[in-house]
Amino acid sequence: MSGSLRRAIRQRACVAQLEPPTTSTGVAGYHVYVRTASGVYGPPINVGTVTSYVVNNLVIGKTYDVVVTDSHTSGIESAPSNQVNKSMY
Numbered sequence: 001m002s003g004s005l006r007r008a009i010r011q012r013a014c015v016a017q018l019e020p021p022t023t024s025t026g027v028a029g030y031h032v033y034v035r036t037a038s039g040v041y042g043p044p045i046n047v048g049t050v051t052s053y054v055v056n057n058l059v060i061g062k063t064y065d066v067v068v069t070d071s072h073t074s075g076i077e078s079a080p081s082n083q084v085n086k087s088m089y
Contacts, residue, residue: 026073037063037085044069063087 031044034055047053058064067080 027070028073029071031069031071031077033067033069033080035065037065041065041067046071058088060088 027049029046029048030050030053032047032053032055033041033044035041045053045055055064055066063085065083065085067083069080070078072078
């Protein structure tokens with residue numbers, strides 16, 4: 001992915017904040033993927049072209065991993081961003 005991923009944590013939610021570089025061209029939107037630390041990533045969450053997305057209904061006591069990809073107008077999806085994780089307390 002050409003952008004980076006930051007996270008901000010609220011109670012029972014994780015905010016995925018994208019920082020796409022200004023040089024990106026042809027980006028049609030972004031996909032957010034979430035998994036529990038021991039599981040597999042769920043289906044992509046198509047968030048369109050927004051640069052911030054809240055992942056809700058996270059379970060207290062579990063750790064979650066989040067990655068983001070960008071989808072290009074050509075139909076190609078980028079490699080995932082660096083993974084970030086958060087344990088919910």
